[in-house]
Amino acid sequence: xxxxxxxxxxxxxxxxxxxxxxxxxxxxxxxxxxxxxxxxxxxxxxxxxxxxxxxxxxxxxxxxxxxxxxxxxxxxxxxxxxxxxxxxxxxxxxxxxxxxxxxxxxxxxxxxxxxxxxxxxxxxxxxxxxxxxxxxxxxxxxxxxxxxxxxxxxxxxxxxxxxxxxxxxxxxxxxxxxxxxxxxxxxxxxxxxxxxxxxxxxxxxxxxxxxxxxxxxxxxxxxxxxxxxxxxxxxxxxxxxxxxxxxxxxxxxxxxxxxxxxxxxxxxxxxxxxxxxxxxxxxxxxxxxxxxxxxxxxxxxxxxxxxxxxxxx
Amino acid sequence: xxxxxxxxxxxxxxxxxxxxxxxxxxxxxxxxxxxxxxxxxxxxxxxxxxxxxxxxxxxxxxxxxxxxxxxxxxxxxxxxxxxxxxxxxxxxxxxxxxxxxxxxxxxxxxxxxxxxxxxxxxxxxxxxxxxxxxxxxxxxxxxxxxxxxxxxxxxxxxxxxxxxxxxxxxxxxxxxxxxxxxxxxxxxxxxxxxxxxxxxxxxxxxxxxxxxxxxxxxxxxxxxxxxxxxxxxxxxxxxxxxxxxxxxxxxxxxxxxxxxxxxxxxxxxxxxxxxxxxxxxxxxxxxxxxxxxxxxxxxxxxxxxxxxxxxxxxxxxxxxxxxxxxxxxxxxxxxxxxxxxxxxxxx
Numbered sequence: 001x002x003x004x005x006x007x008x009x010x011x012x013x014x015x016x017x018x019x020x021x022x023x024x025x026x027x028x029x030x031x032x033x034x035x036x037x038x039x040x041x042x043x044x045x046x047x048x049x050x051x052x053x054x055x056x057x058x059x060x061x062x063x064x065x066x067x068x069x070x071x072x073x074x075x076x077x078x079x080x081x082x083x084x085x086x087x088x089x090x091x092x093x094x095x096x097x098x099x100x101x102x103x104x105x106x107x108x109x110x111x112x113x114x115x116x117x118x119x120x121x122x123x124x125x126x127x128x129x130x131x132x133x134x135x136x137x138x139x140x141x142x143x144x145x146x147x148x149x150x151x152x153x154x155x156x157x158x159x160x161x162x163x164x165x166x167x168x169x170x171x172x173x174x175x176x177x178x179x180x181x182x183x184x185x186x187x188x189x190x191x192x193x194x195x196x197x198x199x200x201x202x203x204x205x206x207x208x209x210x211x212x213x214x215x216x217x218x219x220x221x222x223x224x225x226x227x228x229x230x231x232x233x234x235x236x237x238x239x240x241x242x243x244x245x246x247x248x249x250x251x252x253x254x255x256x257x258x259x260x261x262x263x264x265x266x267x268x269x270x271x272x273x274x275x276x277x278x279x280x281x282x283x284x285x286x287x288x289x290x291x292x293x294x295x296x297x298x299x300x301x302x303x304x305x306x307x308x309x310x311x312x313x
Numbered sequence: 314x315x316x317x318x319x320x321x322x323x324x325x326x327x328x329x330x331x332x333x334x335x336x337x338x339x340x341x342x343x344x345x346x347x348x349x350x351x352x353x354x355x356x357x358x359x360x361x362x363x364x365x366x367x368x369x370x371x372x373x374x375x376x377x378x379x380x381x382x383x384x385x386x387x388x389x390x391x392x393x394x395x396x397x398x399x400x401x402x403x404x405x406x407x408x409x410x411x412x413x414x415x416x417x418x419x420x421x422x423x424x425x426x427x428x429x430x431x432x433x434x435x436x437x438x439x440x441x442x443x444x445x446x447x448x449x450x451x452x453x454x455x456x457x458x459x460x461x462x463x464x465x466x467x468x469x470x471x472x473x474x475x476x477x478x479x480x481x482x483x484x485x486x487x488x489x490x491x492x493x494x495x496x497x498x499x500x501x502x503x504x505x506x507x508x509x510x511x512x513x514x515x516x517x518x519x520x521x522x523x524x525x526x527x528x529x530x531x532x533x534x535x536x537x538x539x540x541x542x543x544x545x546x547x548x549x550x551x552x553x554x555x556x557x558x559x560x561x562x563x564x565x566x567x568x569x570x571x572x573x574x575x576x577x578x579x580x581x582x583x584x585x586x587x588x589x590x591x592x593x594x595x596x597x598x599x600x601x602x603x604x605x606x607x608x609x610x611x612x613x614x615x616x617x618x619x620x621x622x623x624x625x626x627x628x629x630x631x632x633x634x635x636x637x638x639x640x641x642x643x644x645x646x647x648x649x650x651x652x653x654x655x656x657x658x659x660x
Contacts, residue, residue: 042457082645092648095397095457099595100644107637108345114632115349234461241455277473284462288448295454309316 003270013262014146018154019220021258023048025157026212027236028243028250029164030205034080036168036245037201038181038303042098043083044209045233046105047076051210053109056217056224057116059126068218069153069211076210077203079105084202088195091307102233110226123223129153151219153211158251160208165247177201181301184308194308209233231284238287244299253290260286316656330650331600331607335614338642345638349631356625356635363624364617370624372506376578378609378616380405380587382515383570384594385601385608386522387438391563393526393539393603396556400445400460401567402591403467404438406582408568410471411437412575413582414479416493423496430497431514431572438568439561441467446560450553464591472584481581492580499577509577516609518566523605525562535559567591588619589637596644602651615640 007013027044034041041047055072059065079101086097117124129151132138137148168174176197179187184194212232217224239257243249264279343353364374384401391398398404412434419426445459472488475481479490499509526532537545538555546552570590579586597615601607622636 086645086648090649090652092652096392096595096599096648097645099399099592100641100648103592103596103641104638104645107634107641111345111632111634111638114634231462231465234458238458238462241458275473275477277469277476281466281469284465287462288454288459291454291458292448292452295448295452298453 016262023212024254030208033205043101046102048213049106051213055214072214073207077207080206129219334647334650359625360621364621372508380570381612385597387567388598394559403464404567405571408434408571412572434572435565439565442564489581511573511577
């Protein structure tokens with residue numbers, strides 16, 4: 001017990017929190033953007049897998065790390081466009097289309113990876129993003145390693161939260177996106193095009209999800225392998241509900257989640273005799289619990305999952 | 314140009330839609346096969362050869378189709394009532410786990426023993442889906458996320474069991490459970506192949522589901538709920554009761570799939586025994602337009618793709634992940650094709 005508490009004073013635990021949270025922050029922001037415009041994007045798991053593969057592959061083929069993130073975002077946007085086309089103009093089931101995109105994007109990612117990369121006994125590796133080393137700041141005890149020795153994409157994720165919160169809450173574009181998720185007919189009556197807004201939101205949101213996936217292969221690890229996203233996409237979908245569709249709360253949710261994940265990883269080494277699978281289950285169990293806690297009072301966008309057809313209610 | 318809902322869906326469209334969807338998916342996948350430097354026609358010929366070319370491969374395809382029929386039924390039953398059960402994979406593993414657990418020390422004669430094991434496998438799957446259904450009813454929690462997350466939890470739980478209490482000390486390599494009593498193995502349908510009578514049970518299950526959905530009060534209520542929950546509720550149907558019944562029925566089918574896979578094929582439970590049967594069941598159900606009879610045909614098709622792609626991959630070097638790509642493409646193309654069966658384009 002004392003040892004478990006000792007872990008909380010461990011700087012590496014707190015440094016791991018931001019690292020583990022980063023892909024979740026990108027994913028949850030992406031999912032949030034789609035849903036705020038009224039489209040549930042269950043393609044997230046596959047889109048993150050696709051981003052993880054294309055981002056890694058770009059660097060493996062000689063591109064630099066930032067180019068990798070851009071290519072990942074583009075590949076995610078493309079998959080998002082597929083989901084958007086099926087669900088927005090065609091109005092098909094967002095559940096089934098999203099699952100279809102997840103199955104398709106992950107299968108395609110694995111296929112292309114196997115096609116292009118020679119895989120031996122171990123997956124090939126790249127040189128990933130390095131943690132920052134800011135003079136003075138990085139050397140502050142505790143705070144330094146936790147806040148100023150992260151990799152660049154982590155700071156990009158934190159900035160994205162601020163940008164997303166600002167755009168959604170304070171700009172005409174954000175108002176249009178939120179209104180499309182609440183009442184697309186009202187948007188239409190304003191002379192705006194709800195179909196275009198939804199497509200745009202899904203494409204942009206999917207690009208963010210893919211960057212989250214790419215973080216796994218270009219910063220957290222240095223190689224790509226099947227099943228590496230491990231349900232992070234689904235956890236993001238749960239986190240959006242937990243966050244009541246608000247970017248700020250989404251950040252808190254992702255950080256809380258990452259904290260428990262980092263903590264359970266270290267707890268495994270302290271507590272003996274408990275099967276490691278129980279610890280690995282914790283994140284998924286926690287996501288379900290989080291949903292149960294907030295579901296009743298969740299402020300779901302009114303028109304989420306309702307296709308828009310002009311002149312049809 | 315706009316879409317107008319058809320008052321009546323003609324039968325020919327119901328048959329044409331999946332054929333068109335599969336054709337388009339195969340054409341799209343041909344591009345990827347060509348990218349691997351292999352002639353797509355050669356590749357597809359190899360696939361058909363690999364899935365049906367010999368007695369052995371044919372029985373292998375049907376063996377693979379058996380769990381897919383059941384997970385397909387599970388998805389079809391649930392989706393008809395707009396219960397988004399994406400947890401077929403978890404329910405499959407739960408059925409398999411419980412069957413393997415009880416099956417190695419059950420003191421019953423073979424026939425009642427098998428019946429008991431299949432029923433408890435079904436019950437395990439049903440209970441696993443009852444949880445998310447309850448959470449939706451009681452707390453309004455979306456079942457898509459809960460069923461998906463449960464898949465991960467259940468597979469970890471299977472891992473825990475086969476590395477712990479159920480571990481077979483005699484097994485080499487990958488951890489697995491102690492095998493079920495050989496008395497309870499499902500008899501072979503064709504001697505010296507892996508095809509077992511579970512295939513017939515699965516087809517009978519499809520027939521049973523068809524009858525239940527078409528000819529019982531429960532079936533009619535389920536259809537009403539699927540078409541319009543508010544109208545169904547107004548007509549006096551209890552939505553919570555119906556949802557729970559659908560959940561038990563759907564989860565039970567997926568649990569049965571796992572149970573039969575253990576009794577018919579593997580004899581043990583491992584964490585790697587399913588190449589995504591639960592997820593593929595969703596594709597099967599959609600290709601079948603959620604119809605139980607169509608599920609059998611769609612399951613054989615999906616099994617053909619998986620078994621055929623393995624053989625084709627060995628012969629041509631095209632990565633076998635092409636099977637997953639084809640199956641996923643089929644889901645997307647079928648979704649679009651279904652749009653044109655329920656709507657028509659009006660100028």
